[in-house]
Amino acid sequence: MRIRSLLLSSLFLGCLLATGCPQMPFQMSYPTNDPGAINRVSSRLGGEYTAIRNGFGKPMAFIVATRPRGIVALDLETGKVLWRKNIRDTSSKIVVGTNYIFHRKGSTIIMARHIRTGEIAWKYSFKYGNSTEFYGLTCEGDNLYYVATTMTGGRMYARFADIVKVQGATGKVMWRKRANGPLGAPAARNGLVFVPYRFQYL
Numbered sequence: 001m002r003i004r005s006l007l008l009s010s011l012f013l014g015c016l017l018a019t020g021c022p023q024m025p026f027q028m029s030y031p032t033n034d035p036g037a038i039n040r041v042s043s044r045l046g047g048e049y050t051a052i053r054n055g056f057g058k059p060m061a062f063i064v065a066t067r068p069r070g071i072v073a074l075d076l077e078t079g080k081v082l083w084r085k086n087i088r089d090t091s092s093k094i095v096v097g098t099n100y101i102f103h104r105k106g107s108t109i110i111m112a113r114h115i116r117t118g119e120i121a122w123k124y125s126f127k128y129g130n131s132t133e134f135y136g137l138t139c140e141g142d143n144l145y146y147v148a149t150t151m152t153g154g155r156m157y158a159r160f161a162d163i164v165k166v167q168g169a170t171g172k173v174m175w176r177k178r179a180n181g182p183l184g185a186p187a188a189r190n191g192l193v194f195v196p197y198r199f200q201y202l
Helices: 002-010 035-045
Strands: 060-065 070-075 081-086 100-105 109-114 120-125 132-140 143-150 160-167 173-180 187-189 192-194
Touching: 035 192, 100 132, 109 143, 132 187
Parallel strands: none
Antiparallel strands: 060 070, 070 081, 100 109, 109 120, 132 143, 143 160, 160 173, 187 192
Protein backbone atom coordinates (compact mmCIF):
# COMPACT_ATOMS: atom_id res chain seq x y z
CA MET A 1 0.00 0.00 0.00
CA ARG A 2 2.87 2.38 0.82
CA ILE A 3 4.52 1.68 -2.54
CA ARG A 4 1.23 2.32 -4.33
CA SER A 5 0.83 5.61 -2.49
CA LEU A 6 4.34 6.66 -3.43
CA LEU A 7 3.71 5.83 -7.08
CA LEU A 8 0.48 7.79 -7.10
CA SER A 9 2.11 10.76 -5.45
CA SER A 10 4.81 10.80 -8.13
CA LEU A 11 2.29 11.38 -10.89
CA PHE A 12 1.75 14.97 -11.83
CA LEU A 13 -0.95 16.68 -13.89
CA GLY A 14 1.45 19.24 -15.21
CA CYS A 15 1.32 20.04 -18.88
CA LEU A 16 -2.13 19.93 -20.37
CA LEU A 17 -2.24 22.35 -23.27
CA ALA A 18 -5.06 23.91 -25.24
CA THR A 19 -4.96 26.70 -27.80
CA GLY A 20 -5.09 29.99 -25.97
CA CYS A 21 -4.39 28.45 -22.56
CA PRO A 22 -3.55 31.36 -20.20
CA GLN A 23 -1.30 29.33 -17.88
CA MET A 24 2.36 28.66 -18.48
CA PRO A 25 2.96 24.97 -19.14
CA PHE A 26 5.52 22.69 -17.53
CA GLN A 27 5.65 24.30 -14.10
CA MET A 28 6.71 22.12 -11.22
CA SER A 29 4.35 23.98 -8.88
CA TYR A 30 1.12 22.46 -10.23
CA PRO A 31 -0.79 20.43 -7.61
CA THR A 32 -0.25 16.70 -7.89
CA ASN A 33 -3.20 14.51 -8.93
CA ASP A 34 -5.76 17.26 -8.34
CA PRO A 35 -9.13 15.43 -8.64
CA GLY A 36 -10.89 18.60 -9.77
CA ALA A 37 -8.40 19.21 -12.58
CA ILE A 38 -8.50 15.57 -13.65
CA ASN A 39 -12.33 15.59 -13.71
CA ARG A 40 -12.42 18.81 -15.72
CA VAL A 41 -10.11 17.32 -18.32
CA SER A 42 -11.97 13.99 -18.40
CA SER A 43 -15.27 15.76 -19.04
CA ARG A 44 -13.79 17.34 -22.17
CA LEU A 45 -12.53 14.11 -23.71
CA GLY A 46 -15.94 12.76 -24.75
CA GLY A 47 -16.78 9.16 -25.60
CA GLU A 48 -15.20 6.73 -28.03
CA TYR A 49 -14.72 7.75 -31.64
CA THR A 50 -17.35 5.90 -33.69
CA ALA A 51 -17.09 7.50 -37.12
CA ILE A 52 -14.39 7.29 -39.78
CA ARG A 53 -12.69 10.65 -39.77
CA ASN A 54 -10.47 10.64 -42.86
CA GLY A 55 -11.42 12.56 -45.97
CA PHE A 56 -12.33 9.39 -47.88
CA GLY A 57 -15.06 8.46 -45.41
CA LYS A 58 -14.00 4.81 -45.55
CA PRO A 59 -11.63 2.55 -43.59
CA MET A 60 -8.10 3.20 -44.78
CA ALA A 61 -4.59 2.01 -44.01
CA PHE A 62 -1.42 3.96 -44.75
CA ILE A 63 1.57 1.66 -44.76
CA VAL A 64 5.30 2.35 -44.78
CA ALA A 65 6.44 -0.16 -47.38
CA THR A 66 9.85 -1.45 -48.44
CA ARG A 67 11.35 -2.53 -51.78
CA PRO A 68 10.93 0.21 -52.83
CA ARG A 69 10.52 2.17 -49.63
CA GLY A 70 7.55 4.49 -49.53
CA ILE A 71 3.94 4.98 -48.43
CA VAL A 72 0.99 2.94 -49.68
CA ALA A 73 -2.64 4.05 -49.25
CA LEU A 74 -4.93 1.03 -49.02
CA ASP A 75 -8.74 0.83 -49.14
CA LEU A 76 -9.57 -1.72 -46.44
CA GLU A 77 -13.04 -2.44 -47.84
CA THR A 78 -11.82 -3.51 -51.26
CA GLY A 79 -8.12 -4.19 -50.69
CA LYS A 80 -7.35 -1.80 -53.53
CA VAL A 81 -4.19 0.32 -53.50
CA LEU A 82 -5.37 3.90 -54.00
CA TRP A 83 -1.92 5.42 -54.36
CA ARG A 84 1.73 4.75 -53.67
CA LYS A 85 4.58 7.21 -53.24
CA ASN A 86 8.18 6.05 -53.25
CA ILE A 87 10.07 7.93 -50.51
CA ARG A 88 13.59 6.75 -49.83
CA ASP A 89 13.97 8.11 -46.31
CA THR A 90 10.52 7.87 -44.73
CA SER A 91 11.45 7.61 -41.06
CA SER A 92 8.36 7.66 -38.86
CA LYS A 93 4.88 6.30 -38.45
CA ILE A 94 2.09 7.78 -40.56
CA VAL A 95 -0.24 10.15 -38.71
CA VAL A 96 -3.68 10.38 -40.33
CA GLY A 97 -5.71 13.58 -40.26
CA THR A 98 -8.95 14.49 -41.99
CA ASN A 99 -7.56 15.77 -45.27
CA TYR A 100 -3.84 15.14 -44.86
CA ILE A 101 -1.42 12.53 -43.64
CA PHE A 102 1.82 13.49 -41.95
CA HIS A 103 5.16 11.75 -41.68
CA ARG A 104 8.81 12.46 -41.05
CA LYS A 105 11.33 12.45 -43.88
CA GLY A 106 14.92 12.06 -42.84
CA SER A 107 15.82 13.48 -39.44
CA THR A 108 14.55 17.06 -39.58
CA ILE A 109 11.65 17.31 -42.06
CA ILE A 110 7.91 16.76 -41.52
CA MET A 111 5.82 16.33 -44.66
CA ALA A 112 2.09 16.75 -45.19
CA ARG A 113 0.43 14.85 -48.06
CA HIS A 114 -3.06 15.10 -49.47
CA ILE A 115 -4.93 12.08 -48.20
CA ARG A 116 -6.69 11.44 -51.52
CA THR A 117 -3.67 11.62 -53.81
CA GLY A 118 -0.49 11.36 -51.74
CA GLU A 119 0.82 14.56 -53.31
CA ILE A 120 2.91 16.83 -51.10
CA ALA A 121 0.98 19.70 -49.50
CA TRP A 122 3.95 21.20 -47.63
CA LYS A 123 7.27 20.48 -45.97
CA TYR A 124 8.31 21.76 -42.57
CA SER A 125 11.91 21.73 -41.35
CA PHE A 126 12.88 21.70 -37.68
CA LYS A 127 16.52 21.91 -36.62
CA TYR A 128 18.19 22.23 -33.25
CA GLY A 129 21.83 22.61 -34.17
CA ASN A 130 23.70 19.42 -34.96
CA SER A 131 21.98 17.22 -32.36
CA THR A 132 18.26 17.27 -33.15
CA GLU A 133 16.21 14.59 -31.44
CA PHE A 134 12.66 13.91 -32.63
CA TYR A 135 10.30 12.38 -30.05
CA GLY A 136 7.04 11.97 -31.95
CA LEU A 137 4.04 13.51 -33.67
CA THR A 138 0.27 13.24 -33.56
CA CYS A 139 -2.71 15.04 -35.04
CA GLU A 140 -6.36 15.74 -34.47
CA GLY A 141 -8.42 16.73 -37.48
CA ASP A 142 -5.80 18.56 -39.51
CA ASN A 143 -3.90 20.06 -36.59
CA LEU A 144 -0.45 18.51 -36.19
CA TYR A 145 1.58 18.38 -32.98
CA TYR A 146 5.21 17.30 -32.70
CA VAL A 147 7.89 17.17 -30.00
CA ALA A 148 11.61 17.70 -30.64
CA THR A 149 14.68 18.84 -28.75
CA THR A 150 18.44 19.20 -28.86
CA MET A 151 20.58 16.58 -27.18
CA THR A 152 23.66 17.12 -25.04
CA GLY A 153 24.70 13.56 -24.25
CA GLY A 154 21.56 11.43 -24.33
CA ARG A 155 17.86 11.91 -23.72
CA MET A 156 18.28 12.13 -19.94
CA TYR A 157 20.40 15.25 -20.45
CA ALA A 158 18.05 17.20 -22.71
CA ARG A 159 18.12 20.81 -21.50
CA PHE A 160 14.75 21.53 -23.07
CA ALA A 161 12.14 20.17 -25.44
CA ASP A 162 9.49 21.90 -27.55
CA ILE A 163 5.95 20.86 -28.30
CA VAL A 164 4.75 22.61 -31.44
CA LYS A 165 1.32 22.94 -33.06
CA VAL A 166 1.34 23.19 -36.87
CA GLN A 167 -1.70 24.03 -38.99
CA GLY A 168 -2.25 21.06 -41.28
CA ALA A 169 -3.59 23.00 -44.25
CA THR A 170 -0.69 25.46 -44.47
CA GLY A 171 2.28 24.21 -42.43
CA LYS A 172 2.12 27.40 -40.33
CA VAL A 173 3.31 27.15 -36.72
CA MET A 174 0.36 28.07 -34.48
CA TRP A 175 2.22 27.91 -31.16
CA ARG A 176 5.33 26.52 -29.53
CA LYS A 177 5.76 25.65 -25.83
CA ARG A 178 9.16 24.90 -24.32
CA ALA A 179 9.81 22.67 -21.33
CA ASN A 180 12.92 22.70 -19.16
CA GLY A 181 13.80 19.03 -19.48
CA PRO A 182 12.71 16.16 -21.73
CA LEU A 183 9.23 15.57 -23.14
CA GLY A 184 7.75 12.45 -24.72
CA ALA A 185 5.56 11.77 -27.74
CA PRO A 186 2.24 13.71 -27.71
CA ALA A 187 -1.36 12.52 -28.00
CA ALA A 188 -4.36 14.72 -28.89
CA ARG A 189 -8.09 14.50 -28.27
CA ASN A 190 -10.99 17.01 -28.40
CA GLY A 191 -8.80 20.11 -28.56
CA LEU A 192 -6.38 18.96 -25.84
CA VAL A 193 -2.86 17.68 -26.31
CA PHE A 194 -1.14 15.50 -23.69
CA VAL A 195 2.59 15.01 -23.37
CA PRO A 196 4.83 13.16 -20.89
CA TYR A 197 7.22 15.42 -18.99
CA ARG A 198 10.45 14.47 -17.21
CA PHE A 199 9.62 10.74 -17.55
CA GLN A 200 6.97 10.70 -14.81
CA TYR A 201 4.55 13.62 -15.24
CA LEU A 202 1.64 14.00 -17.68
